[in-house]
Amino acid sequence: MLKIEDPKKVISKTTFFGAKDKLDRGKEISSAIFDLLAYYESVFGTPAPKNYMVIQMPDKFKTVIAERASLFIPTAAFAKVEEKDKKDKKILDLADPEYLAERVASSWWGGTVFGVGPEAEFLNTSLSTYSGILYIGQKFGESKMIEMLRKARVEYFEKVQPKDEKPLSSITQEDKLDIYFRKKGPLVFHMLRQVIGEASFFKGLKNYAGKFAGKFATISDISQELSKASGMKLDWFFEQWVNQAGRLTYNIDFVLTPGRNPYKYKITLESKTPFKMPFKIDVIMTDRTVESFDWDLNDPDMEKILSSKKEPVGARIHNPEGYILTDESIVNTLTKGPISNFFYLGNFIIAEGTWQGNELMVKAADARAQFYKKMLKKYYNLDVPIVLDKDLNSEDLKKYNLILIGCTGCNSILYYFSDKIPVKLNQEGMHVHDTMIPNPEREGVYIVPNPSNPWSIVLADEFFYSTDNFDTHNLNVDYYLRNLKTGDSTKGYFHKFDKNLWEAPVTPGVKLDSPKNNQIEMFENTFTLKGNATTDFYITYNQGNPKVFGTPPNREFIPAGPFEKKIDFLRGKEFVNDSLIIDSKTQFATYTRVLKLDFRGEIEPPKIKLPQVVRRFKLGQDVVIDWEATDNETFESDIQFAWSIDRSSPTQFAKGKRATLKGIKVGKHTFKLYGIDARGNINASVPPVSFEVVK
Structure with a gap:
């Protein structure tokens, strides 16, 4: 037994019960526990326990057991990551801060408020898991917290099909506890936090922990405390998310209307299921700033017309990863294309194809990748990393908006996606479903939804053959193809309104x-x-x-x-x-x-001499104008002429060196003469002459 003092004095000591050779790891774990308890006390208000125990247990327990003011830890979990038996997947590593944060939170809440009733697991396990996620967000940044929520949402959807879904309050089977209360449950708490706001959420939890410390509590109790803190009725929320089975499918749409000063735009938000939620909506501007507003749960309007002094480019549901939104949802209008909107998404990474070791093509792909990096810095002031395709893992593919340099056979990520997206660009042309836009020797760029995360986008670029560094940032289409030999181009859209409705284009050509x-x-x-x-x-x-x-x-x-x-x-x-x-x-x-x-051949037009003397004619008299012309190849008699009066459309070309104008009205007029030789060379630079018709 060894007593370890807390340097922050949040708790008096941690007592470690275990083998001497595990003492150093015991100290490390205790230090992490001190930090976690300090955070939970500051957030939830209830004082941390004055004595905390870390107890080494035999490996047969296979997991860390959290009790009030104590953790029971299997011996193997004390090992460093590199020392662990990699084959034993059942023993979780305490070096993982996410796992330790959840276990200490479970110890905290399990010993503070005792949830009872059919929702007990939601009050205990789900709240503990979300508390651990809050700590990770505070320690490692909000992006890490959002990533954890995204993983929980994705895993829940993968393991629970809509037809099999059950309310949280009805889950009792042991094999269902983890997926419902450690995946869906934390998302429910996070959605609640977004509904009532940061201050009200944490105030309500403090009141709940303080009022029911050492007592039993129900869903009704936590609902009442959060309602008091926020001034909002929350019966609908807990009824929908705890006592009913369901999920959200929302589509957001954005249309910029004509006019400026201010700019006006229309946003449509539509629910595809009976489940509804209020949302915060972000509007993205061309300068990459964001203007936000709240869309109320009971708002009768499915669309809003808004205005801004800045030019908007799209709209998104704020933090969609923190909701139980299905992949069928459209949460960001920028993901619907065109290519120009892609660059306002952010969170990019550029992946070069490694070309199976072809040094020449690797060099060309790297040059193209460097061009993208400079382009993103120049137009959007973004510093985007460049990596090799082989250095990205499956989690990276879900996390980023990907810029992939290389063809399907040259970039391993694009090859990995090839059977998951309806677009392929190869030496024959571009294939969309069963339709091909033909032409060999093509280069091009296109965007598609990311198969690993449909709320992000893949931009595939194959312009590394070019010498002109073709700029893609302002392409107002979903794809752009160009023939290396002829220069002909084809550009267009895969979809216009629904990212899941892919159209095989009728190929023009x-x-x-x-x-x-x-x-x-x-x-x-x-x-x-x-x-x-x-x-x-x-x-x-x-x-x-x-x-x-x-x-x-x-x-x-x-x-x-x-x-x-x-x-x-x-x-x-x-x-x-x-x-x-x-x-x-x-x-x-x-x-x-x-x-x-x-x-080819002679391109000099005929030379024309037109008298520049201003002449007067009486009303009703024919206006007669003569001229002379020569050409170095065409006979004078074969030169043709056309003329116009007062900037009117010119006459048809015809032979002759005189114009006879009839019915000219009183006033000053201008006569313009043109000449064309047998090769089609036109003299359009003959100075016009003026004349006047008087009574």
Whole structure:
């Protein structure tokens, strides 16, 4: 026997009953007990026991037994982690602070208030387990506490199916006690804390512990004390969560409405089950700040229209891990996409694919990972760690929003997820369910719900082949693909309203027979575009038109199927860097391909001489304007001209060196002249001339 003094004087001493060779571990355990008792006394008010015993027991007991002011500990549990028999899974390690915190809390509550009735295990075991979780949150941070709550929720859902679920007050089978009272029970206490608030929750527990210390208590007793502390009626809460069987499924939705100063937005919160809860709702702003408000349990509105001086990007249920919310719930609108919203989630980790040892590709993936790290720091001021795929474990996959660099065969995490998500990007193209967006030599990026935790997101990036470090932070789509050779791109959405409703996109696309690549070689001013389209599409060309004529570019509709379209391209200096754009759009996807024009041969437009003398004409008299023109390749007689009056649309090109204008109204007018040679080169820079019509 050895007496160990408490340096903090919370309790007078701990008495260790055990073997001498376990004395050092006894001192370590006692020190941890002192710290735990000090915390529980400060939180729950009831004085800690003045004498505490730690008693070494034979290994046949297989677990730590907690009694009032004492712990009975199997001999093997005194061993250090590295010294333990790893094969003995039944003996828990006292080096685990979570386990020791729960055991000491069990000792505290079991010796303070004696729960009775059908809810006794809830008052004893569940409250002890949650007290241990509170201590871990205080010692290691709130994120650790939330992680413990998440684990409890996930484990409860894995082991208890909805059809088999029973009320806490009805559980008596020994094999059900752990999953109901150490997993669900702590979540019930945590939800209660969020309903009535921090101050009321801890005040109510202090009053409960003080009033019933050394006595028996029921659910009604703890409910009354918490109601007095909060000023709220809580009968509904204990009836719903202790005396009934059920869980929550909530969906939250966010829509930003037009207008600014202030910004207005609509939030919808809908329950999919009879169980209901009040929630705190967080609204995430573009500067990553959060504005919060409370959504009352009995709020008659399923949606609210709110306003803010800052621009919002999405909304979430505050701390969803602390509720008995099913995985089918949508708790954060940012997880519904698009890619641009992903970067407002936070809690990221970047995992590089190790490529089965391919040094060249590992180097390329690392460069892409470093680019993401810099991008997140630049735009969001986030310091995100980079790790190798092989260094993440199953708990990491549940914990983080993952940025995975590498293809399915190159990143082991993406490979692990491949049969759990409906999207795969490989050398053939991108597969969504049974549909494929074809094209080899593709690179791309997409987001999907995390199979390990559907409330988080996976972003898979395969742009490490690129030399332009393609920036993804502002992509307003769920996926973006680009062909390495042709540059054509396909982008779109997997889902719009329900993250569990995945749509196989109707694949838009245009396959070209002519030209084969992305360059149209122009010897004349006409070209025939030939190919086959899977969907209706548009072609846009002569994009220099606004500079020349002030008119929009040509945009023509082409129906799905085989096509052959003759296009008249305009030439000249304004069109030298022109291009042709092919685009096609379905409900979930947009296809785009850009073809550059390569003008071969002469590109100089005709030279035009237009007299600049201001002339006057009488009303009713024909206005006649003459000019001269030459070209270094086209005969003068073959040069064509068009003109416009007072910035009106120009006439059609035609031969001739005179314009005869009839019916011109009284006033000052402007005459603008254009010339085009046989190759299609246009002179649009001829200075306009003015004339006046008088009575």
